[in-house]
Amino acid sequence: MTSNEQKQWLESEAERLGFCLCGFASIEPFETEKKIYLDWLNSNAHGEMAYLARPDALEKRFDPRVLFPDGKSAIVLATPIPSFPRHARYVVADFARCVDYHETIPAAIETLIDGFQNRFACRVSYKICVDAAPVLERAFAVRAGLGWIGRSSMLIHPKFGSKMILAVVLTDLMLAFPASALPDRCGSCRRCADACPTGCIDGEKRTIDAQRCISYLTIERKSELDPESARMTGAHVFGCDICTDVCPWNQGRETSRQRTVLIGNDAAIPDDADFGITPAEFKQKYASSPILRRKLPRWLKNLENADRNRGKR
Numbered sequence: 001m002t003s004n005e006q007k008q009w010l011e012s013e014a015e016r017l018g019f020c021l022c023g024f025a026s027i028e029p030f031e032t033e034k035k036i037y038l039d040w041l042n043s044n045a046h047g048e049m050a051y052l053a054r055p056d057a058l059e060k061r062f063d064p065r066v067l068f069p070d071g072k073s074a075i076v077l078a079t080p081i082p083s084f085p086r087h088a089r090y091v092v093a094d095f096a097r098c099v100d101y102h103e104t105i106p107a108a109i110e111t112l113i114d115g116f117q118n119r120f121a122c123r124v125s126y127k128i129c130v131d132a133a134p135v136l137e138r139a140f141a142v143r144a145g146l147g148w149i150g151r152s153s154m155l156i157h158p159k160f161g162s163k164m165i166l167a168v169v170l171t172d173l174m175l176a177f178p179a180s181a182l183p184d185r186c187g188s189c190r191r192c193a194d195a196c197p198t199g200c201i202d203g204e205k206r207t208i209d210a211q212r213c214i215s216y217l218t219i220e221r222k223s224e225l226d227p228e229s230a231r232m233t234g235a236h237v238f239g240c241d242i243c244t245d246v247c248p249w250n251q252g253r254e255t256s257r258q259r260t261v262l263i264g265n266d267a268a269i270p271d272d273a274d275f276g277i278t279p280a281e282f283k284q285k286y287a288s289s290p291i292l293r294r295k296l297p298r299w300l301k302n303l304e305n306a307d308r309n310r311g312k313r
């Protein structure tokens, strides 16, 4: 058994399960990325997302071996986010119109690892990281050769664009690397920075001021919105796909026919009925949706704000 055989098996099985990309990366410390990240934190771009600045988590983020001492290499995966027709009244980002990917993606990865253990008659020690762990997922994806960091700060692949969810699996497997980094193909394009309603994209540094990003304002921010931020969110009530939608690398993708791990969730559509909903009914309606994390009082504020921006309140 060679690591090449193992890699090929993982690539084809990952594709079968709905991952469009599968690559492999070393888990050496991230030195250049550490500097970018610390500059970003020092400018307070993370706002109220205090978990991104926790000192113990920072050490793990920059050196994955601290997070997972058994680790020898990482499997880096990406799965497409389907596109949906826009709702008339409230805009919900497409990832949130699916069953919460924190449920579906780890389940698919468990299937991948189980299959691997059976196929190669071995035990794998591993840690699945999808958002929640202190891991630089985009930096891992660059290292695995899955794309480049666009001006929007999104990881972009020339064939699959940026409309994807990433996942990193730290493992004790010795998988061959390094992969060669993909070249930057943003060129002279600035569509994302021009289209962003809040002007929060720093196209030079390739980071964003999260405090002003609509995704942060509608999902992460806990405190009351100031009038300017409230106005900037427009009709958005959960997340924002604008910089994704305008990117030329996302055009012409037939996302409805693309295989994906994500599952559309038709039940979680915001409407007037939400205003009379009890906490128990809210839990039921948004049971497997990421919207549930917003909690009912803040969710209603998001809806009220969107109505106000339409001149309906």
Ligand code: B12
Pocket (backbone or CB within 6 Å): 033, 034, 036, 037, 040, 049, 052, 093, 094, 095, 130, 131, 132, 133, 134, 135, 136, 137, 138, 139, 142, 149, 152, 153, 154, 155, 156, 162, 163, 164, 165, 166, 167, 205, 206, 207, 208, 210, 213, 215, 216, 219, 220, 238, 239, 240, 241, 243, 244
């Ligand atoms: C916090 C967070 C947010 C914050 C801040 C986003 C941001 N851009 O920093 C908010 C709430 C605003 C947000 C919004 C969104 N998010 Co978010 N978010 C995260 C999270 C949890 C951490 C990101 C982070 O550390 N930011 C700090 C900055 C400094 O780090 P970074 O963006 O990773 O940048 C690094 C790389 O650019 C790297 N780098 C590596 N190589 C190179 C090379 C060069 C030349 C350069 C310049 C940099 C570079 O250096 C940087 C520092 O390490 C990640 C999951 C994770 N654990 O990584 C998801 C993640 C980045 N989010 C994701 C998504 C899908 C979104 C949204 C599209 C959701 C939506 N529809 O509303 C928006 C997009 C907004 C945007 N333009 O980025 C995906 C991105 C997938 C992709 N293709 O890139 C991730 C990876 C989640 C996932 N599991 O897939 N998010």
Ligand code: SF4
Pocket (backbone or CB within 6 Å): 152, 195, 196, 197, 198, 199, 200, 201, 208, 212, 213, 214, 215, 240, 241, 242, 243, 244
């Ligand atoms: S998600 Fe929306 S608000 Fe955030 S950077 Fe992209 S376009 Fe701007």
Ligand code: SF4
Pocket (backbone or CB within 6 Å): 150, 151, 152, 153, 154, 185, 186, 189, 190, 191, 192, 193, 243, 246, 247, 248, 249
């Ligand atoms: S819209 Fe243009 S500048 Fe922005 S990430 Fe896409 S290619 Fe790069």
